[in-house]
Amino acid sequence: MAFDWNAAIVGDFVDLQRGNTYQSALLDTPGPVLLGLASIECDGGFRPDKLRTYGGESPARLLIYPGDIYVSLKDVTQSGDLLGSVARVPNFITVGRLTQDTVRLVFKNEMIDRSYLYWILRTPEYRDYCRARGMGTTNLSLSRSDFLSFTVPEPTSNRLSIQRTLDAIECKITLNRDICQTLEAMAQAIFTSWFVDFDPVKAKIAAIQEGRDPLCAAMSAISGKGDATLDALPPEQYKQLAATAALFPDAMEAAALGEIPKGWMLKSLGDVAQFANGKVDVASLNEGIYVSTENMLNDRAGITRATSLPSTATVPSFTKGQVLVSNIRPYFKKIWLARFNGGRSPDVLAFAPVDLRWSEFLYSLMYQDAFFEFITRTAKGAKMPRGDKDAIIGWKFPCPDERLIVHFSEKSRPCYEHIEHLTSENQALLVLRDTLLPKLLSGELPVTALVDAAGAG
DSSP: OOOOGGGOBGGGTEEEEEOOOOOGGGBTSSSOEEESGGGBOTTSSBOOTTOOBBOSOOOGGGEEOTTOEEEEOEESSSSOSSTTOEEEOOTTOSOEEEOTTEEEEEEOOSSSOHHHHHHHTTSHHHHHHHHHTOBOSSSEEOOHHHHHTOBOOOOOHHHHHHHHHHHHHHHHHHHHHHHHHHHHHHHHHHHIIIIISOHHHHHHHHHHHHTSOHHHHHHHHHHOOOHHHHHTSOHHHHHHHHHHHHTSOSOEEOOTTSOEETTOEEEEHHHHEEEOOOEEEGGGOOGGGEEOTTSBOTTTOOBOOOSOOOSSSEEEEEOTTOEEEEOBSGGGOOEEEOOSOEEEOTTEEEEEESSGGGHHHHHHHHHSHHHHHHHHHTOBOSSSOBOOHHHHHTOEEEEOOHHHHHHHHHHHHHHHHHHHHHHHHHHHHHHHHHHHHHHHHHOOOOHHHHHHHHHHO
16 A cells, blocks of 8 residues: 555654663763764754763664764753754764663664655754643653654655755765864964974974984974975975074073973963953844854864844954953863954953964964863862953963964964855855755745755755
8 A cells, every 4th residue: 555645754764762871980981972962953963062982881772873863852941942853973973872862763664765854854844843842841851752743744856856955065064064174173283383392493403413404304394394305395385484494493491381492482371462342232243243152162163153142232242363262161162263253242251362463373372272271270160160361361371483473373374264264155055954944844946045055065
């Protein structure tokens, strides 16, 4: 007998496998990645910034793999943003583990494309359906029966076209994020080599001791190229590399923090940056240019779009080129180099470089583990520690010559400009995705949107 799509529901295609509790003492030990509520974005999608591994017992029924879909049937707030929200395990997670808060969709048959069902469960209509059926006062829950009873429309050719476009958008967003992470890593690797490990300086010292050319040694340390490769460089490129190497000293000297390059000074953060002042009217803001500690991402992953604006008339402002740091629970390492002007919550500190040409240096300086370890160590409060502003601005570091600060900023700036471009592209793709999602249930095929998506992908 033919399947009746007019009466199709989620339960026709999947069963549910709930996870269980885990021992917090075994977090961050070798094992599968825990995929709990924190791994799901509000209203659906995978969230990669709060991942932890688990080395405790993980029965096979609790393990999930790339492409698997899982859902939250609870929410710890009354907003319902996570209630019924689904996520797909990304390819970079080899194996994940469900928690007591997440449930895996176990497909019973091949009657429906998994990706099609995933996007059906991302539609606004499905999200409204879940919120309307949330039970509880403090925490919300969605019954298995209600989840499995959501109506699934027939996968017509139009709907499948929209699904494929949504898949392409998600792939492009993921690719852009990966490129951004690579660019960030490249810039930070240069900063660490130059200003933390002092590789060019140490290369010069070793060359002098061995009777070699210290300038060439520093050029090799900076570029990662051997002498033969350096000699083969185009004259202009060789000249620029030599000029960079010449900015580094050829000796170390004792300082309060240990040995630092000769001629560099121990300075305070306040010597290169100031706390930013200024206010902005909330009426002039939108969720895309407002930054609070809630929409700053852990582990230096930048920001996401805010979910709401404050009810106050004004908030502190920030401008492009300033460095924003969450001052609540600094051990979460929330930091962002502002790429536009906007507003921020009072718990987000904004640091203005003394010279705007130093923005990238300042950001990379404050990006370091040493900075976050310092403000965590000097923070005030036990339950919700806040950074001590006086201590923060007094943090000491070995400061190079101003020419080297400017040179590093100029060298790393293209990375951050490209990150800004890709981030803006992702914002446009998210808008396109959110335009297409309502069409998935109606089956309406918006040709212009599909063309735009194809061009973006």
